[in-house]
Amino acid sequence: MSPVGGWSQLRAAVEAGADALFFGARAFHARAKVGFTNEELPDIMRALHERGVLGFVTFNVLVFDRELREAERQLIHLAESGVDAIIVQDLGVARLAHQICPDLPIHGSTQMSITSAEGAELARRFGASRVVLGRELSLRDIGRIASQTDLELETFVHGALCVSYSGQCFSSEAWGGRSANRGQCAQACRLPYEMLVDGVKRDLGDARYLLSPGDLYALHQVPDLIQAGVNCLKIEGRYKDADFVALTTAAYRKAVDEAWAGLPLSVTPQEERDLEQVYSRGLGPHFLSGTNHQAVVRGRAPRHRGVRVGTVRGVTERGVLVELSGEVRPGDGLVFDPANWRTPQGREEGGFLYGLWQRGRQVETVRPGETAELRFGRGAVDPARVRPGDPVWRTHDPSLSARVKPLLEAQDPVYTRPVTAHFRGHVGEVPALTLTDERGHGVTATLEVPLQPARNRALDEGALAEQLGKLGGTGYHLAGLTADLAGPGFLPVSQLNALRREAVEQFTALRGQAPERDIQARLDEALRETGAPRPTAHTPQPRLHVLVRTPEQLDAALEERPDSVTLDYLELYGLKPSVERVKEAGIPVRVASPRILKPTEQNLQKFLLSLNAELLVRSGGLLEGLQGTPDLPPLTGDFSLNAANVLTTRALLDLGLGRVTPTHDLNAAQITDLARLVGPERLEVIAYQHLPVFHTEHCVFCRFLSSGTDYTNCGHPCESHRVALRDERGFAHPVMADVGCRNTVFEGRPQVAGAHLTDWLASGLRDFRLEFVHESPQQVREVIRLHRAFLAGELGGTALETRLRALSDQGTTEGSLFVPEGFDRLPALPVL
Numbered sequence: 001m002s003p004v005g006g007w008s009q010l011r012a013a014v015e016a017g018a019d020a021l022f023f024g025a026r027a028f029h030a031r032a033k034v035g036f037t038n039e040e041l042p043d044i045m046r047a048l049h050e051r052g053v054l055g056f057v058t059f060n061v062l063v064f065d066r067e068l069r070e071a072e073r074q075l076i077h078l079a080e081s082g083v084d085a086i087i088v089q090d091l092g093v094a095r096l097a098h099q100i101c102p103d104l105p106i107h108g109s110t111q112m113s114i115t116s117a118e119g120a121e122l123a124r125r126f127g128a129s130r131v132v133l134g135r136e137l138s139l140r141d142i143g144r145i146a147s148q149t150d151l152e153l154e155t156f157v158h159g160a161l162c163v164s165y166s167g168q169c170f171s172s173e174a175w176g177g178r179s180a181n182r183g184q185c186a187q188a189c190r191l192p193y194e195m196l197v198d199g200v201k202r203d204l205g206d207a208r209y210l211l212s213p214g215d216l217y218a219l220h221q222v223p224d225l226i227q228a229g230v231n232c233l234k235i236e237g238r239y240k241d242a243d244f245v246a247l248t249t250a251a252y253r254k255a256v257d258e259a260w261a262g263l264p265l266s267v268t269p270q271e272e273r274d275l276e277q278v279y280s281r282g283l284g285p286h287f288l289s290g291t292n293h294q295a296v297v298r299g300r301a302p303r304h305r306g307v308r309v310g311t312v313r314g315v316t317e318r319g320v321l322v323e324l325s326g327e328v329r330p331g332d333g334l335v336f337d338p339a340n341w342r343t344p345q346g347r348e349e350g351g352f353l354y355g356l357w358q359r360g361r362q363v364e365t366v367r368p369g370e371t372a373e374l375r376f377g378r379g380a381v382d383p384a385r386v387r388p389g390d391p392v393w394r395t396h397d398p399s400l401s402a403r404v405k406p407l408l409e410a411q412d413p414v415y416t417r418p419v420t421a422h423f424r425g426h427v428g429e430v431p432a433l434t435l436t437d438e439r440g441h442g443v444t445a446t447l448e449v450p451l452q453p454a455r456n457r458a459l460d461e462g463a464l465a466e467q468l469g470k471l472g473g474t475g476y477h478l479a480g481l482t483a484d485l486a487g488p489g490f491l492p493v494s495q496l497n498a499l500r501r502e503a504v505e506q507f508t509a510l511r512g513q514a515p516e517r518d519i520q521a522r523l524d525e526a527l528r529e530t531g532a533p534r535p536t537a538h539t540p541q542p543r544l545h546v547l548v549r550t551p552e553q554l555d556a557a558l559e560e561r562p563d564s565v566t567l568d569y570l571e572l573y574g575l576k577p578s579v580e581r582v583k584e585a586g587i588p589v590r591v592a593s594p595r596i597l598k599p600t601e602q603n604l605q606k607f608l609l610s611l612n613a614e615l616l617v618r619s620g621g622l623l624e625g626l627q628g629t630p631d632l633p634p635l636t637g638d639f640s641l642n643a644a645n646v647l648t649t650r651a652l653l654d655l656g657l658g659r660v661t662p663t664h665d666l667n668a669a670q671i672t673d674l675a676r677l678v679g680p681e682r683l684e685v686i687a688y689q690h691l692p693v694f695h696t697e698h699c700v701f702c703r704f705l706s707s708g709t710d711y712t713n714c715g716h717p718c719e720s721h722r723v724a725l726r727d728e729r730g731f732a733h734p735v736m737a738d739v740g741c742r743n744t745v746f747e748g749r750p751q752v753a754g755a756h757l758t759d760w761l762a763s764g765l766r767d768f769r770l771e772f773v774h775e776s777p778q779q780v781r782e783v784i785r786l787h788r789a790f791l792a793g794e795l796g797g798t799a800l801e802t803r804l805r806a807l808s809d810q811g812t813t814e815g816s817l818f819v820p821e822g823f824d825r826l827p828a829l830p831v832l
Contacts, residue, residue, distance in 0.1 A: 001056070001154070002249045003237040005034030008408070010044070012246035013053075015407045017253035017415040020054035022087060023238065028067075028074060029058035031238040032183040038077055045082040046512040051475050052417035052437065054084040059097070060109035062181045062644035062665050063090050065673055072096065072523040079104045082514030089167060089181070091126045092647025098127030099522040103515070105129050107154065111167035111181065112620065113640075115141070115598050117148035119621035124151055126651070132234065135161060135216065136287045136697035137598065139224050144599035146229030155225060157218040158248050158275075159236025161286060163189040163211045163297070164694040168595055168640060170664045171693035173816045174747050179665045181642065189213075189694065190302035193725040195704060196732055202704065207299030210700060210725070211745075214298060217275070217283030219251055219267060223259040225288075237279070243400065244278045246407040251275055253415070273326075277307050277397050291710040293702040301337060310392040312336060315383040319357070319375035322392050324366050330355050333396030334374065336386045350395070351380030412472060418479030419507070421468050425451050425459055427487030433468070433503045435476075441511050445503035451489040458488035467496045474504050530650035533679030540766050542791045545684065546784060547592065547616075547771040549736065554578055556777035558585050560784040566616050566769075568592035570718065572607065572739055579613050590614040594738050595640045595695055597621045601740060609633070617641070623655055634658050636684055640695075646677040659684040659767060664691060668756035668817040672763045680764030687753040688783055688804070689771035690734065690746035691815050699741050700725070711741045722774065724748065731810055734774045746773045750808055751815035754801035757790060779807055 002013035004023040013021050024035030036044060041057075048055045057078050063071045071093060078086055079101035086104065088094040089111035097106055108114060108123035108131035115134045123131045130152035133142060137155075146153055162169065169180045171188040178184035192208040194201055204210060216236070218225070225233060233256065235248050255265055276283055282305060286296050309326040320336070328334065335350030355362050357373040366372040407414055422434040431451045436442040457463075461483045469478040491499075543563035548554045551574060557565055558581070565582045567589065569575055575591060582589035591611055595618040597604060605625050608615055609632075617623050618638040626632060637660040643649040644663045652660050661684050662671050675683050699710075701718040708714030718737040725745060726732045733748040753760070757768075770787060772780055786803050789795040795803070805812045 001232055001234045002245055003159070003235055003240065004245070005031065005238040005240070006036075008242040009238075009240070009245045010048075012242040012404075012408055013249050014048070014051050015410055015414040016246045016249035018053060018249050020056055020084070020232070021048065022056040022058055022234070024058045025078065025083075026074065028061050028063065028071060029183055031058070034238050038074075038081075041077070041081040041083070042514065045084075045514065049082070050508045050512040051413070052439070052511065056085045056087055056107065057083045058109075059086045059093065060089040060111050061183050062179075062642055062663060063093050064666070064670060065645045065677060068096075068523055068645060068647070072100065072521060075100050075104075076519055076521065079517055079519045080514070085130070087132070088128070090642070090644060090648055091122075092645055092649075092651055094123070094126040094128060095651060096522060096526055096647060099526060101517050101519045103517045107132060107152075109166075110134060110156070113165050113167040113596065114621070115596050116602065116621040117145045117599065118597070118602070118624040119619070120145065120149045120151045120153075122620045122624035124149075125624070130154055130231065132156075134165060134596075136165065136596075138290050139221065139228055139288055140290075141599050142225070142230060143228040148599070152231040153229060154232040154234055155230050156216060156236055157222070157225070157233045157252060158216055159240075160281070161213040161216050161296075163213050163696045163698055165596060165696065167642060168695040169693070170691055170816065171745075173664055174691045174693050174751075174813075177816075177818060177820075181644075181663070181665050191727065192302075193727055195700070196724040196726055197705065198722050201726075204299070204704060207297075207704070209302045210297060210299045210704065211694065211696075211698075212281070212299065212302040213296050213698065214282035214284055214286065215280055216286055216288075217280075218285050218288050219255050219272075219275070220265060221285055221288050222252065222255040222265070226256070226259050240279060242408055243404045246404050247274050247278050247400075250407065273307055274400055274403065277394065277400055279304050280307075281305060287697060291697070293699045293714075294707075294709055296698050297703060304395060305337070305393045306335075306395040307393065307397075308391055309334070309394045312386055312388050312390040312392060313371055314388055315386055316373055319373045320381065320383065320386055321371055322374050323369070323371045325368050326394070327365065327368070328353060328356070328374070328394060329365075329399070331398045332394050334376075335393050335395050336381070337391040337393055338385070338387065349381050349385045351376040352396075413475040416471070416475055416477040419471075419476045420480040420482075421478060421503075422482045422484070423464050423468065424484045425486070425489050425491070426484075427451050427453050427489045431489075431491060431499060433499050435503050435507045437507075437511070441507065443503060443506040443510050445499055445506055447491075447495060447499055449495075451487075451491060454488040454490035457490075459485060459491055461485075464496075467493060468500050470497070470500070471504070474508075476504070476507075526647060530646055530678075533677070534681075539764070540681075542761065542766050542768060544784065544787060544791070545590075545767060545769040546780075547769060548780065549772060551578060552777050553772050553775065553780050554581070556780040557784065558582065558587070560781055560788075561585070561587060562770075562784060564588040564590060564614070566590040566592055567613075568616075568771075570737055570739065576611060579611050588614060590616050590636065592616040592638070593618050593622050594740050594742070595619055596697075596740060596742055598740070604739070617657065623652070623657075627655065632656065637661065639664050639686070643674075646674065649674060649678045649682070653678070653682055658682075661686060661769070664816045666816075667819045667823070668753065668759065669819045669823055671817075672756075672759055672765075675760075675763045675765050680766065683765060684767040684769055685753070685760060685765055686751075686771060687757060687768040687787060689751055689769070690748070690773045691751050692744045693733065693747050694743070694745040696743050696745070699737065699743050700735055701737060701743070702741070724774075736773065747813065747815065749810045749813040749815075750804065751817065752801055752804050752812045753817055754790070754797045754804065755814065756797075756817055756819075757800070758797055761791075782807055 002018040108128040110132040172186040310322040314321040546562040547566040637657040702714040705717035724732040
């Protein structure tokens with residue numbers, strides 16, 4: 001499956017042999033800057049189906065309550081336009097789509113953070129027939145999941161990697177008010193950071209971009225993925241150009257065909273260089289081949305590098321001396337890589353190569369290992385900014401365009417689909433030609449005149465194959481022919497060709513037809529099924545729930561006696577005694593689950609239940625795994641379940657959750673709206689926290705504080721050091737590891753809800769959570785006291801914010817709770 005951002009990419013993917021394309025249409029998709037209009041969609045689907053290609057439309061964003069009406073209209077249009085599947089993130093929207101059109105396949109997006117068979121089964125519960133697995137899974141993990149579910153599985157095999165688990169990144173929301181879960185990723189992971197270890201800046205050498213992963217390249221793993229049970233291989237890159245789409249599609253097309261036929265991969269060194277040349281931040285299989293934290297993030301640069309062609313050895317009056325490791329030619333685009341530690345603005349020297357000189361004369365080529373003087377246009381390169389030892393990269397290769405051109409500018413179809421033909425020729429009856437394809441389409445064309453007896457040479461299968469196989473320009477090739485001949489018949493070549501053309505025309509028209517589907521508006525019915533908020537007999541007193549991450553913070557919290565304590569510890573060993581301490585204090589206790597559970601981590605469910613504590617459920621896979629378990633403790637669903645609207649929230653509550661914490665994609669006013677729609681007693685909102693901006697499989701502790709590759713040999717520096725990442729604004733953001741060694745980078749400034757607590761209380765919200773990261777015990781005590789004073793009416797919202805700001809050495813932020821000026825605070829949906 002190939003990525004498509006526009007018409008040129010669509011044509012490139014089809015001609016290069018894609019079986020399916022994925023693209024956005026109008027709205028509700030995670031690449032907001034590219035895609036097609038609603039008006040174009042029926043014609044696109046017709047054209048794709050005529051070529052035997054599937055079209056999947058991305059609907060992979062969270063949908064807000066105000067948008068549910070528009071979302072329903074869009075889903076109806078997609079179904080009517082004949083799209084082959086929609087790729088969905090929002091659980092409630094997935095169920096709504098299935099209700100609107102049961103015949104429209106639903107694929108659970110990688111934004112659902114699916115990393116286990118249980119996570120896949122949760123998606124099935126909401127209508128999915130296929131799931132796109134997280135990119136952090138190994139081949140073994142994928143094989144385990146495939147053995148435990150019969151859902152179709154899709155995996156990414158090529159393109160950019162997010163450092164954060166998809167669906168679990170809130171950096172864009174925290175720092176720019178534009179959510180990655182809404183198609184507005186600001187790519188904060190591609191920015192430079194400094195690393196503070198126990199408060200001291202660590203020298204990282206040239207690894208300034210320590211959250212910027214290399215790109216995924218799994219061409220050599222294609223046979224293993226097929227063997228593991230993967231149904232679809234997906235190339236990432238809807239923002240990439242047609243050259244990228246053509247080259248990557250053609251490479252993986254060949255790899256799939258060869259693997260399916262049991263043949264070895266025949267990719268050439270030139271083809272691999274082309275894949276690296278067209279776009280690369282450094283290619284590798286990364287998590288597919290197992291965890292190696294030293295390899296995922298190189299950290300030298302965040303952008304396209306291309307192919308390394310040499311190393312700077314010096315500068316001359318007119319150029320740069322480079323020891324070449326690869327071939328370069330005049331016209332190549334080259335860049336000298338200073339690792340950006342000498343270039344605060346990120347500017348790099350480079351330009352188009354004018355010529356190569358050796359021993360005072362110009363040469364056409366230079367052998368690898370030799371040194372040549374590279375000259376550029378006047379003023380293109382400042383020699384003072386180029387240093388010996390700098391790598392040299394070819395970022396542009398003009399000859400690559402010539403190799404891609406046949407796919408991009410072909411007048412006739414390049415990649416053709418197989419058809420089988422059956423010819424029926426009985427003397428005295430009209431001849432008939434039937435064409436069929438692998439998806440079951442079939443048509444029969446006939447001539448108006450009966451087949452005449454042959455006077456000389458009669459029709460035979462050889463003559464039929466020669467003429468019926470002339471399918472050039474049609475998009476098909478003849479994969480097989482059968483004939484039912486009775487009597488020696490004769491048919492002029494002109495009539496046989498006419499019969500073939502008629503059959504192809506009918507066949508193409510049939511393939512292009514939109515499927516007949518039962519499509520009905522279902523939103524109102526779905527809203528009625530969610531039920532009206534239950535009226536409460538009395539208004540309960542506000543409750544403070546405190547989440548701590550260290551035993552020292554727990555000591556402070558117990559002194560303040562909140563309404564509950566949630567334990568979110570790095571390691572499991574301290575959980576049980578801490579649970580007992582909270583119970584002995586007579587305070588309800590909860591334990592927070594990890595956000596991600598892989599196939600080998602499912603035993604954690606048993607451990608969590610063995611603690612006899614309430615659970616804060618952060619993983620969709622865990623929620624599914626708990627279904628049907630007897631004597632469950634009270635469950636609260638956390639923000640990571642991404643409840644953004646009434647449909648999703650109610651659906652999660654129906655799975656046994658007592659309360660749900662809305663996704664961080666909602667601002668404070670939207671949280672108020674959601675409380676009115678589902679009932680305020682069913683929500684638990686966070687009044688104080690450090691927003692978890694990145695949640696990543698990549699471990700910066702292992703990468704930079706050890707020489708190990710994973711938890712088995714890293715020495716566990718996360719247990720003995722405090723780490724923070726300082727951004728270019730000077731803010732330091734704490735990093736913590738969880739029980740699965742996954743890292744969470746937290747916003748350094750506490751996000752406070754002081755400006756909105758009065759409105760939240762007026763809406764009936766009564767459950768407020770305070771979450772701590774690196775706060776001292778004294779800060780924990782003071783934050784709890786200040787919020788208790790506010791809830792008791794002893795402190796106003798402005799004063800609360802002022803006091804909290806004074807507690808933090810970096811100040812505070814409104815963060816994701818910020819309500820834009822003019823925001824419509826009235827819900828677009830009625831309270832049912």
